[in-house]
Amino acid sequence: MKILVTGGVGFIGSAVVRLAIARGHEVVNLDALTYAACLGNVAQVAGHPAYAFEHADIRDAAAMTRILTRHQPDAIMHLAAETHVDRSIDSPGAFVDTNVTGTMVLLEAARAYWQQRGRPEGFRFHHVSTDEVFGSLGPTGFFNEATPYAPNSPYSASKAASDHLVRAWHATYGLPVVLSNCSNNYGPFHFPEKLIPVVILKALAGEEIPIYGAGENVRDWLYVEDHAEALLAVLTRGAPGRTYAIGGNAEARNIDLVRMICSTLDGLRPAAAPYGDQIRFVTDRPGHDLRYAIDATRIREELGWQPSVTLTEGIGRTLRWYLENEDWWRALQVRDGVGVRLGVA
Ligand SMILES: NC(=O)c1ccc[n+]([C@@H]2O[C@H](COP(=O)([O-])OP(=O)(O)OC[C@H]3O[C@@H](n4cnc5c(N)ncnc54)[C@H](O)[C@@H]3O)[C@@H](O)[C@H]2O)c1
Numbered sequence: 001m002k003i004l005v006t007g008g009v010g011f012i013g014s015a016v017v018r019l020a021i022a023r024g025h026e027v028v029n030l031d032a033l034t035y036a037a038c039l040g041n042v043a044q045v046a047g048h049p050a051y052a053f054e055h056a057d058i059r060d061a062a063a064m065t066r067i068l069t070r071h072q073p074d075a076i077m078h079l080a081a082e083t084h085v086d087r088s089i090d091s092p093g094a095f096v097d098t099n100v101t102g103t104m105v106l107l108e109a110a111r112a113y114w115q116q117r118g119r120p121e122g123f124r125f126h127h128v129s130t131d132e133v134f135g136s137l138g139p140t141g142f143f144n145e146a147t148p149y150a151p152n153s154p155y156s157a158s159k160a161a162s163d164h165l166v167r168a169w170h171a172t173y174g175l176p177v178v179l180s181n182c183s184n185n186y187g188p189f190h191f192p193e194k195l196i197p198v199v200i201l202k203a204l205a206g207e208e209i210p211i212y213g214a215g216e217n218v219r220d221w222l223y224v225e226d227h228a229e230a231l232l233a234v235l236t237r238g239a240p241g242r243t244y245a246i247g248g249n250a251e252a253r254n255i256d257l258v259r260m261i262c263s264t265l266d267g268l269r270p271a272a273a274p275y276g277d278q279i280r281f282v283t284d285r286p287g288h289d290l291r292y293a294i295d296a297t298r299i300r301e302e303l304g305w306q307p308s309v310t311l312t313e314g315i316g317r318t319l320r321w322y323l324e325n326e327d328w329w330r331a332l333q334v335r336d337g338v339g340v341r342l343g344v345a
Pocket residue numbers: 006007008009010011012013030031032033034035036037038056057058059078079080081082083084098102128129130131159181182183184185186191345
């Protein structure tokens with residue numbers, strides 16, 4: 001299958017691109033190369049005959065039409081987005097521009113392309129989204145595909161809006177879409193403004209490790225390569241118009257996760273004092289959702305997917321990757337004057 005992946009130079013998109021190439025698919029990677037992109041993320045596939053790159057912005061309608069016409073993909077997997085919650089609190093406009101307007105522009109280009117090709121049944125527009133659109137859970141319960149939308153941050157509100165647009169393009173125009181809403185990802189190539197890489201890099205630098213509030217917020221963590229597997233399953237076997245909730249079945253309070261990272265790092269690269277001594281609690285993020293958790297029964301039963309990497313194993317792999325790839329993250333921190341910010345996705 002020839003897949004047009006948007007945002008394929010980012011964290012999750014690049015994992016999808018690497019996996020899709022390994023599985024024998026052709027990939028056209030379309031990315032605007034914002035601050036969050038790193039071409040190093042796709043270096044291992046860049047020279048592959050099944051890989052092509054298009055430097056373009058999803059808000060550019062003419063470019064979207066030109067690229068679809070040039071490459072004639074069988075499917076679109078849409079990951080391009082502004083993704084950092086803290087940035088969305090400071091500058092919500094960019095999130096509406098890319099996540100809402102950009103998705104609409106891409107949908108329109110996809111619709112025209114699909115109609116011109118004679119509406120092939122097998123065509124897919126896969127919209128990759130987040131569980132944050134569902135808002136916050138209390139101490140119990142799970143999100144699933146029937147959970148009402150209740151986004152709390154400008155980021156999650158913009159993703160919710162884009163989900164609605166994608167569903168509407170299916171209901172109104174018949175575009176064969178699939179949607180997925182996934183919990184927090186982590187793993188290699190994670191941009192160093194999100195929680196796990198921030199903790200790793202602050203620990204290694206001997207600096208304070210900031211945790212919002214009392215560290216009580218709970219997230220369900222999924223290793224990024226497991227997410228990439230789930231996304232390919234949804235793209236290739238998901239039913240048109242259907243949504244799939246994806247999660248790691250690995251809930252952790254932020255404070256417990258950070259302590260786990262610190263103690264694992266103590267074993268891998270011992271410092272003079274335990275890394276946990278660097279933990280500091282800082283003022284909570286406004287509108288900070290308490291807990292996210294996913295009931296992934298549908299994707300498990302219908303598509304046979306389930307996570308294969310436990311949180312302990314994934315944290316170990318991630319830490320070893322960051323220790324072995326210092327050049328990658330040191331180069332990113334200074335690019336475009338963008339420094340590391342505190343982040344809890
Ligand atoms: N990170 C998570 O934990 C998580 C969880 C669930 C869903 N998601 C969703 O998965 C997708 C990818 O997330 P990520 O963490 O890999 O993001 P990321 O920030 O690492 O990467 C986003 C990519 O999109 C590109 N991009 C941004 N604006 C663009 C535009 N206007 N045109 C073209 N390209 C543009 C960037 O250059 C970058 O390469 C997003 O849609 C996000 O909402 C993320």
